[in-house]
Amino acid sequence: xxxxxxxxxxxxxxxxxxxxxxxxxxxxxxxxxxxxxxxxxxxxxxxxxxxxxxxxxxxxxxxxxxxxxxxxxxxxxxxxxxxxxxxxxxxxxxxxxxxxxxxxxxxxxxxxxxxxxxxxxxxxxxxxxxxxxxxxxxxxxxxxxxxxxxxxxxxxxxxxxxxxxxxxxxxxxxxxxxxxxxxxxxxxxxxxxxxxxxxxxxxxxxxxxxxxxxxxxxxxxxxxxxxxxxxxxxxxxxxxxxxxxxxxxxxxxxxxxxxxxxxxxxxxxxxxxxxxxxxxxxxxxxxxxxxxxxxxxxxxxxxxxxxxxxxxxxxxxxxxxxxxxxxxxxxxxxxxxxxxxxxxxxxxxxxxxxxxxxxxxx
Amino acid sequence: xxxxxxxxxxxxxxxxxxxxxxxxxxxxxxxxxxxxxxxxxxxxxxxxxxxxxxxxxxxxxxxxxxxxx
Numbered sequence: 001x002x003x004x005x006x007x008x009x010x011x012x013x014x015x016x017x018x019x020x021x022x023x024x025x026x027x028x029x030x031x032x033x034x035x036x037x038x039x040x041x042x043x044x045x046x047x048x049x050x051x052x053x054x055x056x057x058x059x060x061x062x063x064x065x066x067x068x069x070x071x072x073x074x075x076x077x078x079x080x081x082x083x084x085x086x087x088x089x090x091x092x093x094x095x096x097x098x099x100x101x102x103x104x105x106x107x108x109x110x111x112x113x114x115x116x117x118x119x120x121x122x123x124x125x126x127x128x129x130x131x132x133x134x135x136x137x138x139x140x141x142x143x144x145x146x147x148x149x150x151x152x153x154x155x156x157x158x159x160x161x162x163x164x165x166x167x168x169x170x171x172x173x174x175x176x177x178x179x180x181x182x183x184x185x186x187x188x189x190x191x192x193x194x195x196x197x198x199x200x201x202x203x204x205x206x207x208x209x210x211x212x213x214x215x216x217x218x219x220x221x222x223x224x225x226x227x228x229x230x231x232x233x234x235x236x237x238x239x240x241x242x243x244x245x246x247x248x249x250x251x252x253x254x255x256x257x258x259x260x261x262x263x264x265x266x267x268x269x270x271x272x273x274x275x276x277x278x279x280x281x282x283x284x285x286x287x288x289x290x291x292x293x294x295x296x297x298x299x300x301x302x303x304x305x306x307x308x309x310x311x312x313x314x315x316x317x318x319x320x321x322x323x324x325x326x327x328x329x330x331x332x333x334x335x336x337x338x339x340x341x342x343x344x345x346x347x348x349x350x351x352x353x354x355x356x357x358x359x360x361x362x
Numbered sequence: 363x364x365x366x367x368x369x370x371x372x373x374x375x376x377x378x379x380x381x382x383x384x385x386x387x388x389x390x391x392x393x394x395x396x397x398x399x400x401x402x403x404x405x406x407x408x409x410x411x412x413x414x415x416x417x418x419x420x421x422x423x424x425x426x427x428x429x430x431x
Contacts, residue, residue: 295395299391299395300388301388301391301392301395302386302387302388302392303381303384303386303392306377306380306381306392306396307392307395307396307399309373309377310373310377310396310399310400310403311399313370313373313403314399314402314403314406317403317406317407317409317410318406318419320410320414321406321409321410321414321418321419322418322419322420323418323419323420324418324420324421327431328418328420328421328431329420331424331429331431332420332423332424335427335429336423336427336429
């Protein structure tokens, strides 16, 4: 029997989806959308929302038949064992790769913002040790931590966005013409690429008890995710304008440096850095847990604690050899990770659904 | 590098001991998966220690997808 028999609620799973979205959204969405759609970038989350809703209804339909079953079981049942195992291996490689990319981005950012003279080895080691400690106890502590952090992060995010409003020049968000239609569609891929991380939650679907609330909480989560996307685009776009925004490494964080409370309290962006580190921590934790859970289900292993240790050590070294510079990471993200996220996060699940439909499984 | 190998060796011995001690029905399977993962981790670590100043993994990915920058 498994060591990890805990089941989480629909609300907890959706909180985890939102936390998965936060850190990469701040880092990636403002730049990608502004490069593609310029001052119309802020409309792209609304376009992405349409695709996300279609995607949500695909999952509603799948989960009607496969309630409390992992995505690995769904794939195997829908497309057959051989092809199913190939797809699962692809997902495992993709998750491991994304995990090492996100861990690397976390260390790069920490070293650039807060600890410039500290060894990367040390920052990475401490983070990995913490991740191991949290993931070894199963899904329940992760979901409880998500709930606590979600309240804290929500408060920080709302307060900072309210404080920055006086610095936003709303004229930077207009004019928008019909010529912006295709760039907006292109820019929405950036939002969708990050939103595709939600697929992780379907891999641990056997640990979630939705009690027929999936559609309701799913729509709520989509609304919150769209609001987060809108804020991370509108704030830097309004503060700096699109051309300056595209030249900044972390525009959302840079726009927070503009906050001056009653012209007395300044340099308050440390709160947003804390927000970012916690969101990254949760993202990495959920990624590690999901990857190990895929191993557990694929090989039907009763105890995955030893595998967690060696997997985390593997991620540690993979992170170090992944790239030599931030430029490499940036190009990797734009040219490889974004299209692959869309394929693995949207196209493959929809294909699985279509095959299941053709084979009259759903 | 020597420290890493000693660490991995000690960890492997400890983990295999703990797997065997638990006496579950899938002890063999657990040990096989653990050892396979250890081999992969050692391969990545050796690459890091020997070739970290040459090419990163991203370099090979760019080569596969013919991306120039």
